[in-house]
């Protein structure tokens with residue numbers, strides 16, 4: 001096609017697709033903490049436009065694969081959403097979010113066309129060429145998933161030269177992993193993903209010290225699959241996880257229950273009660289809970305047969321376990337009889353948000369670890385973690401992972417080769433090097449992944465010979481309370497210092513300070529949610545009664561000031 005014809009074709013396609021997916025009146029989409037989310041039945045225009053956006057992103061990045069995930073994570077089953085993964089498997093670069101918002105809210109076909117043409121011109125995106133973009137798509141088990149997949153495909157196909165590849169029904173982290181792998185030129189199918197997880201898990205178990213493993217009861221694990229895709233995938237692979245005896249509840253099977261309803265990681269972490277599908281017979285057994293798209297993981301144990309209380313191990317304690325394990329391996333490697341040529345220089349960093357329990361931060365700092373804070377949302381945490389050789393990040397709600405720098409991986413590889421060539425594969429140092437290399441393969445470095453996180457937790461518990469109880473006892477959580485306040489306009493609240501302080505309205509911060517000063521170990525902050533139409537209030541104090549009371553009084557101020 002001649003250049004002019006290509007341009008005409010590009011215009012025609014954009015106008016046609018925008019005409020097929022008009023924006024319903026009164027709808028306003030915002031790319032929020034984790035993409036666009038709303039009632040699934042209203043999402044098609046936003047998802048179609050996310051398709052256009054993803055294809056443009058791929059053209060901009062010279063045809064590197066970009067991902068689209070259709071999911072609303074832990075939200076109720078009627079909701080759905082869409083988010084875009086960049087070529088490295090992480091979240092879409094934040095400087096494209098204003099364009100994402102503008103595109104999703106373009107009021108009519110002509111406005112949409114002009115917006116795309118202008119943006120392409122400003123960003124230097126060459127439109128109209130052949131084979132210019134590839135977009136991988138995945139969706140969770142929601143009933144609106146197939147319908148929204150079609151909307152996304154139509155959006156992608158509206159960009160001339162773009163190719164859509166439907167990867168099927170997947171966990172969110174699987175799709176992120178596939179995008180990352182494809183762009184690194186390694187095999188990127190679902191079976192490659194499972195092979196990597198299962199293979200590295202098995203090899204980690206082979207490195208468990210002989211006096212630690214072997215306890216049959218410790219192998220028993222019950223997993224709450226939130227009636228979502230995580231349970232389905234775990235059922236598929238659990239027979240191959242030889243060191244573990246897993247049973248899946250809320251597995252997503254027909255008739256077992258509703259997605260995220262009274263179950264799943266968000267429910268367990270926020271409500272702190274036994275999820276649906278568990279019985280008094282499960283008291284004392286180690287349990288894990290995934291969210292609806294399996295990118296969050298928390299652990300718990302039923303405390304007693306007579307009520308529904310649980311002992312919770314949240315993202316902060318998973319992070320602490322990972323940090324201890326990694327630090328221990330680095331210490332073993334570097335404590336090698338002073339052979340400087342065989343040591344590693346690795347900067348280990350921990351990234352948390354203001355929602356991290358204060359006791360976890362104190363614990364990590366007491367180990368001498370560097371702990372930094374970012375605003376809420378994986379896009380911030382992940383980016384910060386990449387600044388270290390090993391960056392570990394977790395949100396308290398269980399979303400997190402570990403990222404390893406390329407440089408550290410090559411240092412580890414050459415150290416392992418060197419030790420192997422000296423017939424030192426039985427040495428403690430070699431085994432520690434291998435544990436780190438295997439952990440870097442087991443953990444999903446693209447994004448937080450409940451399945452890979454769960455396998456790393458299980459491998460570490462076996463390595464340390466720890467029960468759930470020993471893990472729980474790492475430190476005691478400070479009592480905390482989270483509340484949601486509905487206000488007229490949540491965007492009135494502006495925060496600073498990684499969301500720990502309100503800068504506007506300034507009178508609100510003064511009130512928070514005044515209330516907090518009344519409590520021993522009091523800590524409190526408020527911020528507008530990026531996924532729900534609410535203001536969130538978080539409070540911590542020495543007792544539960546005090547944490548509740550601090551949260552309540554601050555919530556009251558928010559209500560009074562913002563209406």
Ligand SMILES: CC(=O)N[C@H]1[C@@H](OP(=O)(O)O)O[C@H](CO)[C@@H](O)[C@@H]1O
Pocket residue numbers: 033034073355376377378395397399528529530531532536
């Ligand atoms: C307090 C809390 O749990 N906030 C969650 C929630 O964001 P909000 O912006 O707070 O609505 O959803 C995000 C996406 O899943 C997750 O990253 C974040 O941690």
Ligand SMILES: [Mg+2]
Pocket residue numbers: 073074291292293294295296
């Ligand atoms: Mg999720």
